[in-house]
Amino acid sequence: MSTTTTEAPPGILIPSLPNDVALQCLARVPRQYHPVLAAVSKPIRSLLSSPELFAARSSLNSTESLLYLTIRSLYGKPKGWFTVYGRRSNTNDDNKSNIIVAPVPGVPKDRLDWSDCAAVGSKIYVVGGINCVSYSTKVWIFDCRFHTWERGPGMPTVRSQAAKTVVLDSKIYVIGCWTEKKSWVLVFDTVARSWETLPSPKLGVYNERVVGCTIRGGKVCVWLEREEIRFDPATETWEVFESGVRPGFHWTAQMCEVNGVLYCADEDTRTIRGLNERNGIWKELKLVNNRGLPNRFRDPCMVNVGGRLVIMGLGYPRDEIFTSELELWCAEIEVKMDRDGDLLGEVLWSKLVFSMSSLLVDMEPLFYTCLPVSF
Incomplete structure (x- = not known):
C-alpha cells in the first residue's frame, strides 16, 4: 500500500x-x-x-540597493543588525516617516567585536574579529534575500584582527591580518568558497597601521602611515604608488569614492574631505543643509550607494552645549562639485539610530558599519 x-x-x-x-x-x-x-x-x-x-x-x-547597518558594543542597550527602508529623492520633503530602520531577524548569538563586513551580490560576509580574548577565524554569511544565516569556511589561523576588507571581482580581500604564515592579506573567493594568502609586500608592513584602503582601477590600494602600496591581481604583484594623498593626513580607516572623488575622514578636524585627483587638491565637504545632523562627525564610516554618499558616525546632540551623550547618526547625501571645485552635500535624509553615554564609548569601543547590498 x-x-x-x-x-x-x-x-x-x-x-x-x-x-x-x-x-x-x-x-x-x-x-x-x-x-x-x-x-x-x-x-x-x-x-x-x-x-x-x-x-x-x-x-x-x-x-534595488538596500542599506544594512550593524551596531555593537560591550555596554549599553541591546543592538544588532538593521535594514534601512525608504530613500527620499525630494530634498524639499522634510517628512522622515518613510525612512524605516527595521531589525534583521535571526542574527546569530556569536559575539565578535572588531570583526569586519563585506557585501558580495546579495550576501553579507562577517569576517573574523575577537571572541573574548582570542582572535577568531569564524565567517558568518547572511543572505539578504531570504534572511538566512550560515557558517562559511573559516579563515586560516590568524594572530590579529583585520584592519579592513574590500571586494574585487567577487573576492574579499581581508587586509591587515597577521597569520602564522606571516601573510598580511587573506583572500576569500566567494564563488569557490575557499581562502588563499597573498604574498606580503614587505616584512615591515606588519608594524604599520592601515589608514585607508579601497579598490581603484582594478587594483587593491592600501594607504599605510608612511607610504601607499597596491596589489595588481592580474600580475599578482605589489607596487608603491602615489595618489596625491599627502603623508601625515590623519584619516580614519574608512574611505569611499563617489563620482570620481575620493572621500575620507580627517580625525583632527572631524570633517569629511574629498580629493580631486585631477588637481590633487583636498576640499572639505560642505553641507548646504544638515537636517538635524551634528556639526561634526566622530569616527564616520562611509559607503557609495548608487552614486550617493552614505555616512554613519557619532556626534554630540546639536541642541546641548554640555552633554555626556553621544548620538549615532546615519545620513544619505547627494554630493557634487561646483564650478569652483568646492564639494557640496545635500542631505536627502538623516536618522538617529542609537545614543549612549560618551564615557562608555571612550572606555569600550562602539562598533558600527553600513553596507549597501543590491538584490
Whole structure:
C-alpha cells in the first residue's frame, strides 16, 4: 500500500487574483514598502523572503540597493543588525516617516567585536574579529534575500584582527591580518568558497597601521602611515604608488569614492574631505543643509550607494552645549562639485539610530558599519 502526501494549498496573496498574477504585482513593489506589506497578511509576509519573489524581481530587472547597518558594543542597550527602508529623492520633503530602520531577524548569538563586513551580490560576509580574548577565524554569511544565516569556511589561523576588507571581482580581500604564515592579506573567493594568502609586500608592513584602503582601477590600494602600496591581481604583484594623498593626513580607516572623488575622514578636524585627483587638491565637504545632523562627525564610516554618499558616525546632540551623550547618526547625501571645485552635500535624509553615554564609548569601543547590498 502506498501513501501520498497532499500539500496544503498556498495562502491567497491578493483576493480575486490568481497567486501567479499577484506575485507579478507584488514583485514590482519597491522594497521601501515591504515592511508595510509584511503587516498585511501571513502569505504576503512569507512571500517577501521567498525564492519565488526574488526570481520574479530578477526577471523584471527590479534590483534595488538596500542599506544594512550593524551596531555593537560591550555596554549599553541591546543592538544588532538593521535594514534601512525608504530613500527620499525630494530634498524639499522634510517628512522622515518613510525612512524605516527595521531589525534583521535571526542574527546569530556569536559575539565578535572588531570583526569586519563585506557585501558580495546579495550576501553579507562577517569576517573574523575577537571572541573574548582570542582572535577568531569564524565567517558568518547572511543572505539578504531570504534572511538566512550560515557558517562559511573559516579563515586560516590568524594572530590579529583585520584592519579592513574590500571586494574585487567577487573576492574579499581581508587586509591587515597577521597569520602564522606571516601573510598580511587573506583572500576569500566567494564563488569557490575557499581562502588563499597573498604574498606580503614587505616584512615591515606588519608594524604599520592601515589608514585607508579601497579598490581603484582594478587594483587593491592600501594607504599605510608612511607610504601607499597596491596589489595588481592580474600580475599578482605589489607596487608603491602615489595618489596625491599627502603623508601625515590623519584619516580614519574608512574611505569611499563617489563620482570620481575620493572621500575620507580627517580625525583632527572631524570633517569629511574629498580629493580631486585631477588637481590633487583636498576640499572639505560642505553641507548646504544638515537636517538635524551634528556639526561634526566622530569616527564616520562611509559607503557609495548608487552614486550617493552614505555616512554613519557619532556626534554630540546639536541642541546641548554640555552633554555626556553621544548620538549615532546615519545620513544619505547627494554630493557634487561646483564650478569652483568646492564639494557640496545635500542631505536627502538623516536618522538617529542609537545614543549612549560618551564615557562608555571612550572606555569600550562602539562598533558600527553600513553596507549597501543590491538584490
